[in-house]
Amino acid sequence: MLSYICSICHRIYDSITLVWRCECGGLLDLRSFASHFSIKEAITRPATIWRYIDALPFWGNDKGWKSVSMGEGFTPIVPLDGTGSSIFVKLDYLMPTLSFKDRGAAVLVAKAKEIGVTKLVADSSGNAGTSIAAYANRAGIECHIYVPESTSPKKIQQIVRHGATVHTVPGSRENTAKAAQRAVNEDDVFYASHVYNPYFYQGTKTYAFEVFEQMKEEIPDVVVVPVGNGTLLLGVYYGFKELLDLGLINRMPRILAIQAEGCAPLALAFDNGLATARPVINEGTAAEGIAIANPPRSSQILAAVRETDGVIVTAPESLIDSTRDYLAKKGFYVEPTTAATFAGFFKYVESCIQGRALEKDRLFKVDPFQPGSDRKVVIPLCGAGIKAD
Numbered sequence: 001m002l003s004y005i006c007s008i009c010h011r012i013y014d015s016i017t018l019v020w021r022c023e024c025g026g027l028l029d030l031r032s033f034a035s036h037f038s039i040k041e042a043i044t045r046p047a048t049i050w051r052y053i054d055a056l057p058f059w060g061n062d063k064g065w066k067s068v069s070m071g072e073g074f075t076p077i078v079p080l081d082g083t084g085s086s087i088f089v090k091l092d093y094l095m096p097t098l099s100f101k102d103r104g105a106a107v108l109v110a111k112a113k114e115i116g117v118t119k120l121v122a123d124s125s126g127n128a129g130t131s132i133a134a135y136a137n138r139a140g141i142e143c144h145i146y147v148p149e150s151t152s153p154k155k156i157q158q159i160v161r162h163g164a165t166v167h168t169v170p171g172s173r174e175n176t177a178k179a180a181q182r183a184v185n186e187d188d189v190f191y192a193s194h195v196y197n198p199y200f201y202q203g204t205k206t207y208a209f210e211v212f213e214q215m216k217e218e219i220p221d222v223v224v225v226p227v228g229n230g231t232l233l234l235g236v237y238y239g240f241k242e243l244l245d246l247g248l249i250n251r252m253p254r255i256l257a258i259q260a261e262g263c264a265p266l267a268l269a270f271d272n273g274l275a276t277a278r279p280v281i282n283e284g285t286a287a288e289g290i291a292i293a294n295p296p297r298s299s300q301i302l303a304a305v306r307e308t309d310g311v312i313v314t315a316p317e318s319l320i321d322s323t324r325d326y327l328a329k330k331g332f333y334v335e336p337t338t339a340a341t342f343a344g345f346f347k348y349v350e351s352c353i354q355g356r357a358l359e360k361d362r363l364f365k366v367d368p369f370q371p372g373s374d375r376k377v378v379i380p381l382c383g384a385g386i387k388a389d
């Protein structure tokens with residue numbers, strides 16, 4: 001039986017519930033369940049996230065997810081370019097709604113359908129909202145998405161066309177979350193939050209499974225991940241951790257997490273050795289997908305990065321746009337948030353090679369952009385560029 005556990009007081013809740021936060025205020029996690037993972041079985045199934053169904057919390061019940069799935073997942077991993085470097089990109093923008101969020105939304109909405117939810121609420125700065133809206137409508141669930149009023153009109157239009165009701169909220173991203181939570185509490189509806197609902201991370205963990213399978217069951221040395229609320233980062237961590245616990249890999253890849261310079265509470269907490277991030281003021285960034293001033297799961301994110309001997313660094317704002325062009329000239333047209341991930345990666349590699357990064361934080365001794373580097377790197381391309389224009 002699946003259940004939630006409070007990350008603070010460890011109280012247990014039935015996961016067939018509308019409760020989204022513990023009475024003590026703690027965040028809910030999914031209690032570990034018997035997970036089975038077999039490449040031999042996976043390769044006999046269609047190339048979607050559902051080829052790992054035995055490691056997802058749906059055993060024996062095909063009814064819900066089969067009608068919700070749009071074939072999301074198993075996105076290609078290709079070399080960044082033809083120079084023979086050891087840098088690979090994973091094209092996660094090749095998803096039904098053009099962002100990696102479909103991994104989490106497909107699993108979360110399938111689970112909501114399975115437990116009989118008829119109406120849900122979510123809040124998002126954009127991509128998660130469009131993704132939840134698409135899957136909810138497909139599942140026949142009434143959907144209300146709360147977005148900050150600064151959200152790009154294209155994203156709002158996509159949400160509306162998917163059949164959801166959009167509620168625009170003035171002020172910060174945090175105001176939007178509060179408005180959504182008020183609606184959830186007042187109407188007693190399902191909160192399909194990509195931050196609070198632990199099922200979302202069950203979807204994003206398939207990123208790690210795919211990397212493992214596609215790289216011929218070898219894991220990269222470094223996985224680069226953008227981080228705001230940690231929806232991809234925590235999923236990546238859980239996925240590799242499960243592979244480690246099952247004895248399929250013998251070490252975790254090191255997580256190199258990238259924040260935007262203008263909004264970097266996690267990078268700041270990492271540098272200062274804090275267990276929990278302190279809220280910051282969002283000073284503005286083109287990387288709107290990771291501009292989270294007060295991430296609720298900050299302590300889990302910081303612990304995950306440290307456990308892998310990873311690092312959290314920032315992307316220089318001034319390089320985001322030119323990095324977007326750099327990637328476009330290699331053929332990849334991505335959102336500014338993904339460009340920021342690369343810009344942060346460039347800056348970090350430079351600081352390693354030039355010896356400016358602290359010795360303990362130096363993930364690269366040799367430039368991974370040069371042929372013959374022994375460090376394999378995988379970077380996700382999270383959102384399609386046309387969503388941002």
Ligand SMILES: [Zn+2]
Binds near residue numbers: 010022023025
């Ligand atoms: Zn609690």
